[in-house]
Amino acid sequence: MKVLVAVKRVIDYNVKIRVKADHSDVDLTNVKMAMNPFCEIAVEEAVRLKEKGVASEIVAVTVGPKAAQEQLRTALALGADRAVHVTTDERVESLAVAKLLKGVVEAEQPDLVILGKQAIDTDNNQTGQMLAALTGMGQGTFASRVDVKEGTVDVTREIDGGLQTVTLTLPAVVTTDLRLNEPRYAKLPDIMKAKKKPLETRTPEELGVDIAARVTQLKVETPAERKGGIKVGSVDELVDKLKNEAKVIS
Amino acid sequence: MSILVLAEHHDGQLAGATAHVVAAARQIGGDIDVLVAGDDVAGVAEAAARLDGVSRVRLAEGAVYAHQLAEPLADLLVALADDYSHVLAAASTTGKNVLPRLAALKDVAAISDILAVESADTFKRPIYAGNAIATVQSADPLKVITVRTTGFDAVGEGDAAPVEAVDTEIVNTLSRFVDEQLEQSERPELGAARVVISGGRGMGNGENFKLLEGIADKLGAAIGASRAAVDAGFVPNDMQVGQTGKIVAPELYIAVGISGAIQHLAGMKDSKVIVAINKDDEAPIFQVADYGLVGDLFEVLPALESKL
Numbered sequence: 001m002k003v004l005v006a007v008k009r010v011i012d013y014n015v016k017i018r019v020k021a022d023h024s025d026v027d028l029t030n031v032k033m034a035m036n037p038f039c040e041i042a043v044e045e046a047v048r049l050k051e052k053g054v055a056s057e058i059v060a061v062t063v064g065p066k067a068a069q070e071q072l073r074t075a076l077a078l079g080a081d082r083a084v085h086v087t088t089d090e091r092v093e094s095l096a097v098a099k100l101l102k103g104v105v106e107a108e109q110p111d112l113v114i115l116g117k118q119a120i121d122t123d124n125n126q127t128g129q130m131l132a133a134l135t136g137m138g139q140g141t142f143a144s145r146v147d148v149k150e151g152t153v154d155v156t157r158e159i160d161g162g163l164q165t166v167t168l169t170l171p172a173v174v175t176t177d178l179r180l181n182e183p184r185y186a187k188l189p190d191i192m193k194a195k196k197k198p199l200e201t202r203t204p205e206e207l208g209v210d211i212a213a214r215v216t217q218l219k220v221e222t223p224a225e226r227k228g229g230i231k232v233g234s235v236d237e238l239v240d241k242l243k244n245e246a247k248v249i250s
Numbered sequence: 251m252s253i254l255v256l257a258e259h260h261d262g263q264l265a266g267a268t269a270h271v272v273a274a275a276r277q278i279g280g281d282i283d284v285l286v287a288g289d290d291v292a293g294v295a296e297a298a299a300r301l302d303g304v305s306r307v308r309l310a311e312g313a314v315y316a317h318q319l320a321e322p323l324a325d326l327l328v329a330l331a332d333d334y335s336h337v338l339a340a341a342s343t344t345g346k347n348v349l350p351r352l353a354a355l356k357d358v359a360a361i362s363d364i365l366a367v368e369s370a371d372t373f374k375r376p377i378y379a380g381n382a383i384a385t386v387q388s389a390d391p392l393k394v395i396t397v398r399t400t401g402f403d404a405v406g407e408g409d410a411a412p413v414e415a416v417d418t419e420i421v422n423t424l425s426r427f428v429d430e431q432l433e434q435s436e437r438p439e440l441g442a443a444r445v446v447i448s449g450g451r452g453m454g455n456g457e458n459f460k461l462l463e464g465i466a467d468k469l470g471a472a473i474g475a476s477r478a479a480v481d482a483g484f485v486p487n488d489m490q491v492g493q494t495g496k497i498v499a500p501e502l503y504i505a506v507g508i509s510g511a512i513q514h515l516a517g518m519k520d521s522k523v524i525v526a527i528n529k530d531d532e533a534p535i536f537q538v539a540d541y542g543l544v545g546d547l548f549e550v551l552p553a554l555e556s557k558l
Contacts, residue, residue, distance in 0.1 A: 016512075017378045026382055094350070095359050123377055123493070124362045125346050129320065130354035138424030139320050141347050144487070154428065159343040160441075160496070161260060162488050165428040166319065172424075178477070178494050179487060214359040218372065219385040226519065229540035231531075235553040238525065238543050246523045246540065248445070248502040249469060249558070 001111035001148070001170075003046045003055045006101055006131075007039040007075050009068040010121045019222045026121075026220060035071045038116025040078075041176040044183040045146060046114055047079035054148045055112075057081050061104050063097050065089050069199065076194035077186035083199040084108075088211060094122075096204075096211040098130035103207035105135050110171060112153065117142050117175040128175035138168035142177040251280030251370060254308075254330060256323075256339035256348065257298050259288060264297035266442045267340035269404035272301050274397045275338055276405065277367040281305045283334075285416075287326055289316035295413045302408035310416040317430070318344050322422040324351035329418045331356055331392060335370070341396035341497075342441075349394050358390035363497075365401040379493045379516040399441060400499035400520060433486050440489065443472035445502045446521070448491055449484070450476035450514075452507020452528065452547060456484040461551040462506065468558040474498065474518075476508045492517035507547050510535030527551075 011017060012032040020027045035043075049055035060075035062068045063086040072083040086100045105113060113135075118125035132139035140146070140155025144163065147154040148170075156165045158177045186194075204211045232238045242249045253275045258265040268284070275282045282303055286295040287310040295309040308330065314322045327348070331337055337352060339345030341363040353360035365383070366374040372387045373395065440446065447462050447469070459473065466473050474491040475484065491498055493516035503521035508514060510526070510533055518524070519538055526539035527550050536542040543550060 011378070013512075017381050019382050026378060093359055095354060095357075098354055120493070121378055123379065124350075124360070126350035126353070126360050126362060129347065129350035130360075132320075133324065133351040133354035136424075139347070139351065140425075141320070142343060157343075158487055159430075160488060162430065162432040162486065164317065164430045167426045167428055169424055179481070214388065214390050215361065216387045216389070217384055218387055220377070221383045221385075223376070223380060223383050223519075226524075226538045226540075228537065229524070229542060231536070231542040231544060235543070235550055235557055238541055239554070239557045241541050242502070242523070242525070246502075248523050 001055055002057045002059065002108065003049060004059050004061060004105060004108055004110035004113045005042050005046045005075065005080065006113070006115045007043060007060055007062050007071050008036040008119045009033055009062065009064050009071045010036045010119055013037055013120055019220050023219050023221060025217065033067070035074055036116055036119045038118060038176055040183040041178065041180050042114040042116050043075050043078050043080065044181045045176060048181065049148065050079060059084060059108055059110065061086065061101065063088065063092055063100050072199060073194050074186060076197040077191045078184065082197055085199060085201045086204065086207065087201050088204055090211055091213065092211050093213055093215060094124050094126035095130055095214065096209065097127050098134055099209045100204060100207055101131050102134045103209060112148070112171060113173045115173070115175050117177055128173050132173035138172045140166060140168050140172060140174045143174050144177050144179045146174055146180070251278070251335045252333065253278060253280050253282050253336040253338060254334045255282060255284045256327070256337065256345065257284050257286045257294060258340045258342055258344060259286065259291060259294040262291065262293055264294045266404065266439065267342055267399045268298060269301055270399035270402045271338050271340050271397045272303055273402040273405045274364065274367060276303045278336055278370050280335065283308055285310065285330065287315040287323055288318065289313050299411040299413050300407045302405040304411045306411050307413040308416050309413050310418065314420050314422050317427040319422065319425050319427060320347045320351050321424045322420045323348045324355060325420050326418060327352045328355045330416065334392065336393045336395060338395050338397055341398050345396045349396055353394040356392055356394070358392045358394055359388060360394045361386060361388060362396050363398045364395055365398050379512050380519065381512070398497060400497060433488050437466060438470065438472045440472045440474055440491070440496050440498060443500055445469045445471035446474050446498050446500045447471045447504040447506065448474035448476060448508060449479055449506050450508030451478035451482060453479060453484060459485055464555040465551065465558065468555065476514045505535050505539070506551065508535055509533045510538065
């Protein structure tokens with residue numbers, strides 16, 4: 001079976017972000033960028049499916065600026081066979097990304113599409129669900145276990161009260177939670193080999209998708225800072241403060 | 251304007267989250283309907299009808315809605331959505347699963363995890379793990395929104411609203427429920443608890459989480475955990491507080507053996523009072539804690555329990 005994996009270029013998760021002085025957005029100039037951690041898990045899962053003989057081909061796809069090719073090369077180094085880059089310099093919302101991915105799904109006809117459950121920049125947690133809706137596929141979101149059967153896939157999902165397992169008819173969309181797997185690191189020879197793997201570029205115009213924003217970002221602010229607290233010297237002092245100063249226990 | 255709120259429920263009980271979502275709907279303004287969809291959920295509908303500010307409950311009962319799978323629920327919402335300007339749900343795993351699917355089927359944007367309502371089309375929401383707050387305005391005719399429940403005080407009870415059955419036929423061929431493994435707990439629900447005590451990697455192992463239980467019992471607290479504690483296998487993942495787990499904002503949050511990584515702070519930094527107990531006095535958690543105690547948790551926890 002063919003697996004399509006979508007990856008996103010985001011600010012590295014260790015970076016402490018700064019809001020621009022004019023409050024228009026977060027400042028991304030000269031900031032370390034990386035593959036979104038949930039997308040790394042998606043790539044790893046696809047590679048494991050190939051190693052188990054379940055998947056025959058892995059296609060990695062991204063929507064983003066020219067620099068996002070780095071993340072596609074990373075996916076290729078990790079084991080994807082080829083890549084599709086939908087190029088745009090615009091800020092692309094989840095719905096537009098889902099429509100662009102739908103175009104790629106129609107061209108590639110994958111049996112399984114794997115995405116991360118959310119990007120750590122916009123924190124939307126929408127694209128996988130939207131892609132499933134647009135392509136008429138079932139969705140296994142927040143997956144901590146994926147078990148491909150004949151014509152179906154069993155997905156164990158992390159839900160608020162614990163875990164839930166569903167069976168989806170293939171083709172289907174799966175979004176990854178953190179505990180699905182532990183992604184591997186790309187080895188140097190694989191990184192070198194990845195440079196020769198095919199990478200095709202497409203544009204939103206070729207895919208016939210209007211990516212105009214539906215939601216306007218009016219302002220971005222730094223959240224209210226918590227004021228620095230105090231250190232107490234003993235358990236007695238702590239209990240006293242909580243009772244008599246903060247009044248949160250009685 | 252009229253607003254449809256998707257009710258959250260578990261085991262035939264209306265979840266507390268719904269009262270918070272109705273509160274967000276009241277700030278938007280307009281008639282508020284609540285949709286209760288599930289199998290054998292008449293009791294949930296009755297409880298939803300008593301929420302203050304609700305004009306009508308729409309009850310969709312049937313086996314197809316059992317376990318609130320995304321595919322049939324989104325189809326049901328599509329069938330009802332033309333009557334509404336807004337569809338709201340809690341930013342729970344159910345709301346996050348279903349609402350983006352609805353939004354795409356209606357060809358509108360979805361707005362996730364709102365913290366505040368500025369006007370009927372403008373909302374505040376956290377981005378970058380809560381390290382920035384974006385004010386966003388939707389141009390779409392239908393606003394599809396998930397609500398961060400800790401951003402809105404729950405509505406109380408009012409006069410019972412009428413309950414009307416929805417007779418839309420939905421067929422689901424895409425997904426099928428297999429089973430569920432739910433964590434059983436006598437303690438308050440993590441998202442709704444007034445006090446939360448959480449353990450991190452510093453707890454050392456799962457057995458040591460018992461040290462938190464006595465304190466939790468005395469304070470009526472829920473027990474949470476950092477991602478490090480969950481990843482180390484100390485406790486199940488549904489106890490995780492953080493960007494990728496639950497977002498909590500209790501009156502009192504006690505972090506024990508938690509360093510305070512960005513991803514954890516995203517889940518708890520809106521708590522009213524934060525207490526940190528950690529043996530490393532350089533731990534970042536102390537920068538957000540109102541009261542910090544530097545010490546060995548294995549000595550501090552029993553002492554704290556005995557003093558409460």
